[in-house]
Amino acid sequence: MDSQYVIGIDVGGQTTKMGVVDARGTVLAQTVIRTDTHSEVEEYVKELAAALKKIIAEAGVEGNIRGIGVGAPNGNYYTGNIENAVNLVWGGSRTIPFASLLKESMNGMPVALTNDANAAAVGEMTYGAARGMKNFIMITLGTGVGSGIVINGEVVYGHDGFAGELGHVCAVRNNGRACNCGKTGCLETYASATGVARTAREWLEMSDEPSLLRNLENITSKDVYEAAKDGDTLALKIFDYTGKILGRSFADFIAFSAPEAIVLFGGLARAKEFLLAPMEEAMNANVLPLWRGKVKLVFSQLKESDAAILGASALAWEL
Amino acid sequence: MDSQYVIGIDVGGQTTKMGVVDARGTVLAQTVIRTDTHSEVEEYVKELAAALKKIIAEAGVEGNIRGIGVGAPNGNYYTGNIENAVNLVWGGSRTIPFASLLKESMNGMPVALTNDANAAAVGEMTYGAARGMKNFIMITLGTGVGSGIVINGEVVYGHDGFAGELGHVCAVRNNGRACNCGKTGCLETYASATGVARTAREWLEMSDEPSLLRNLENITSKDVYEAAKDGDTLALKIFDYTGKILGRSFADFIAFSAPEAIVLFGGLARAKEFLLAPMEEAMNANVLPLWRGKVKLVFSQLKESDAAILGASALAWEL
Numbered sequence: 001m002d003s004q005y006v007i008g009i010d011v012g013g014q015t016t017k018m019g020v021v022d023a024r025g026t027v028l029a030q031t032v033i034r035t036d037t038h039s040e041v042e043e044y045v046k047e048l049a050a051a052l053k054k055i056i057a058e059a060g061v062e063g064n065i066r067g068i069g070v071g072a073p074n075g076n077y078y079t080g081n082i083e084n085a086v087n088l089v090w091g092g093s094r095t096i097p098f099a100s101l102l103k104e105s106m107n108g109m110p111v112a113l114t115n116d117a118n119a120a121a122v123g124e125m126t127y128g129a130a131r132g133m134k135n136f137i138m139i140t141l142g143t144g145v146g147s148g149i150v151i152n153g154e155v156v157y158g159h160d161g162f163a164g165e166l167g168h169v170c171a172v173r174n175n176g177r178a179c180n181c182g183k184t185g186c187l188e189t190y191a192s193a194t195g196v197a198r199t200a201r202e203w204l205e206m207s208d209e210p211s212l213l214r215n216l217e218n219i220t221s222k223d224v225y226e227a228a229k230d231g232d233t234l235a236l237k238i239f240d241y242t243g244k245i246l247g248r249s250f251a252d253f254i255a256f257s258a259p260e261a262i263v264l265f266g267g268l269a270r271a272k273e274f275l276l277a278p279m280e281e282a283m284n285a286n287v288l289p290l291w292r293g294k295v296k297l298v299f300s301q302l303k304e305s306d307a308a309i310l311g312a313s314a315l316a317w318e319l
Numbered sequence: 320m321d322s323q324y325v326i327g328i329d330v331g332g333q334t335t336k337m338g339v340v341d342a343r344g345t346v347l348a349q350t351v352i353r354t355d356t357h358s359e360v361e362e363y364v365k366e367l368a369a370a371l372k373k374i375i376a377e378a379g380v381e382g383n384i385r386g387i388g389v390g391a392p393n394g395n396y397y398t399g400n401i402e403n404a405v406n407l408v409w410g411g412s413r414t415i416p417f418a419s420l421l422k423e424s425m426n427g428m429p430v431a432l433t434n435d436a437n438a439a440a441v442g443e444m445t446y447g448a449a450r451g452m453k454n455f456i457m458i459t460l461g462t463g464v465g466s467g468i469v470i471n472g473e474v475v476y477g478h479d480g481f482a483g484e485l486g487h488v489c490a491v492r493n494n495g496r497a498c499n500c501g502k503t504g505c506l507e508t509y510a511s512a513t514g515v516a517r518t519a520r521e522w523l524e525m526s527d528e529p530s531l532l533r534n535l536e537n538i539t540s541k542d543v544y545e546a547a548k549d550g551d552t553l554a555l556k557i558f559d560y561t562g563k564i565l566g567r568s569f570a571d572f573i574a575f576s577a578p579e580a581i582v583l584f585g586g587l588a589r590a591k592e593f594l595l596a597p598m599e600e601a602m603n604a605n606v607l608p609l610w611r612g613k614v615k616l617v618f619s620q621l622k623e624s625d626a627a628i629l630g631a632s633a634l635a636w637e638l
Binding site: 084134135151152154158159162164165166168169181183248251253256257259260286289290294 | 453482572
């Protein structure tokens with residue numbers, strides 16, 4: 001009989017979440033370790049493997065695991081390497097053979113690795129809002145903007161394994177904001193959680209408009225969300241602007257791959273009530289007439305606490 | 320034994336080119352008919368079938384044809400229909416079951432249909448500059464800007480069969496030029512043959528800069544090309560600007576599908592000597608660092624008179 005369970009691991013800059021998952025997307029056992037306690041990846045992988053063995057035992061599924069799926073920043077599906085991941089203490093400007101290190105520590109268990117947004121796309125296709133869809137674009141709105149593109153039921157990895165960096169298409173051509181990547185005007189400098197906070201700070205500076213946000217230090221996107229819920233006009237305008245920037249970028253994405261839907265996920269996607277209308281309006285105003293009103297904007301259906309694990313685990317079904 | 324020959328048909332607004340092609344991409348026999356003499360598609364298809372039978376006989380390959388590939392404006396690969404093709408006299412705002420009409424007129428011979436840019440991509444992959452490539456983007460610079468996207472060795476058709484309309488991504492967000500599609504700022508309003516002529520007219524109007532182009536009525540992109548060859552500063556600046564607009568759009572395309580190369584084809588691509596440097600520079604200045612200097616810009620290697628037929632014919636090998 002085929003093995004019935006998979007492991008999903010979500011490697012973040014601070015913490016690494018992992019879980020044992022069944023074919024229906026139920027997380028049977030899960031745990032978390034720090035990502036940033038060891039500066040050497042070997043030490044980190046040793047701790048990770050120990051944690052995995054513990055939850056496999058806890059779920060009572062020893063010997064019945066098909067494989068391990070890993071979502072990690074700068075993860076390359078083709079090579080199984082993590083390349084130049086500056087957000088990981090053991091990453092830096094190096095190439096780390098992560099999949100093979102983990103496989104070795106797990107007695108040869110097969111390991112598939114990709115970046116977090118691609119993992120989210122596979123998760124959504126396997127267990128979530130994109131079930132049954134063959135062509136969609138996953139957009140993750142977190143600290144940055146990530147993307148996973150699915151065409152004909154398969155994630156697009158491109159020539160080198162790094163396709164789908166839609167957070168770095170140009171959203172604002174002239175005088176655009178500086179991005180961590182070294183360019184200016186990238187979509188994620190406007191449409192991520194960080195981007196929303198930047199807009200708030202910029203607009204508070206530029207006008208005297210009264211706003212609940214004026215009293216705050218170190219404004220976050222969550223503050224803007226709370227203020228919008230309280231009816232704060234400036235906060236509402238910030239979401240309107242953010243949605244518009246996203247929607248018009250989506251129009252260009254549609255011209256590329258003609259997806260059935262764009263699926264949104266991540267912390268900022270929680271502001272759906274404020275983002276959806278301007279996003280949809282800008283998307284339809286900027287897309288070719290043949291797609292007007294035809295491409296769905298849907299939000300992730302995965303339980304947020306499980307989503308990262310589920311996404312990564314879904315990769316392992318394809319092993 | 321498998322049939323050894325295919326037919327390629329390129330349906331343009333004014334003329335329809337067709338040829339019998341062998342596996343090496345040699346055109347054994349070819350002919351042309353008018354596309355625009357009949358207002359009813361049935362009459363046109365009847366004439367087309369007669370012309371095909373004639374070249375099949377001429378090439379002496381009766382009974383040895385694998386199938387027919389057709390490149391046509393607004394051709395839908397999934398349905399075999401031509402939809403809302405306003406440039407075809409028998410097209411208009413209708414859906415024409417072109418593949419099945421042609422199949423019927425050709426005694427059941429299999430017919431594959433797609434748009435001209437997708438056909439060009441398949442042609443380039445089968446016989447041309449993209450041989451051996453699994454991931455590339457074909458950009459056709461003609462009257463408009465078309466595109467054919469290849470991922471994992473397959474043309475991307477998307478959810479509805481119309482993917483790859485990169486001529487209509489936004490190149491200029493504010494005060495962009497009006498496009499035939501109803502939007503403004505589309506790439507093709509700047510980077511097509513028509514776009515180059517528009518730039519020339521606009522710039523001549525806006526300044527008093529002396530230029531060979533001042534003496535001309537109804538400036539075409541060819542005039543601009545000739546002037547550039549004669550060292551005309553304004554004409555050179557026009558190509559510089561056009562190349563820059565293309566290059567920065569390419570940077571966004573790369574973020575989508577991480578292609579090995581972008582392949583350029585079409586009348587305007589003949590101005591390679593003036594377009595290549597600014598295009599390459601703008602592409603590398605606007606792309607994520609991980610792709611800087613890594614994505615090739617290549618020009619079609621197909622003989623221009625045969626290219627449209629070859630592209631369409633290549634589709635038929637997959638039947």
